[in-house]
Amino acid sequence: MNENAAQAETAALLRRGLRIEYASLVWMAVEAIGAVAAGIFAGSLALLAFGGDSIIELASSAAVVDHLRAEGRGEGTVARTRGTERATLVLLFLLIPVIGLGAAYAYLSGVQPEPSTLGILIAIGSLVMMPVLWFEKRRIGKRANCFPIAVDATESATCFLMSAALMVSLVANFLWRLWWADYLATAAILVFLAREGVESLHSFRAERQKDVF
DSSP: OOHHHHHHHHHHHHHHHHHHHHHHHHHHHHHHHHHHHHHHHHTOHHHHHHHHHHHHHHHHHHHHHHHHHHHHHTOOOHHHHHHHHHHHHHHHHHHHHHHHHHHHHHHHTTOOOOOOHHHHHHHHHHHHHHHHHHHHHHHHHHHTTOHHHHHHHHHHHHHHHHHHHHHHHHHHHHHHOOTTHHHHHHHHHHHHHHHHHHHHHHHHHHHHHHHHO
């Protein structure tokens, strides 16, 4: 494949990547609003934690969209993209103690989350959507050598795993009234969030090093 053909293929992949990111933005907005609303009505810390992560991923997808649009216009927006990534990291690390302390307080106060049909529907939607977004972002990121999309693919994978943990707890509470499963799911989600935060921080530092050198 000659250089022009390779450039044309990369450009086509990035255009598809932009469409995938737009779809991701729409779904993450639905997921965030639905999970937070369901969490508030059901008193579910797991749903609220999941919704908080969805907001973080929404900001991350917005940063990737900004990057891809700038690439399509041939404009350099590295500083703006890094600024958005930095803000996303700060929000992610702030989310962990907020959710963790909230869950500890709720448990010690004897709060028992109610079953949530809306929460189950949100979890099902995420279980369906996330693998599609994950594999497609990973494929495009690898073939187009686009780091922002590749990182976003990892976040989609994490969201899929979190939605699986959330689904188990919601179904357990809905069918058998095992309200404490919500706290187990919250703990699992916090572990995913911490791992995602550390990996994102390492990736961010690596990219900053590239910017310097």
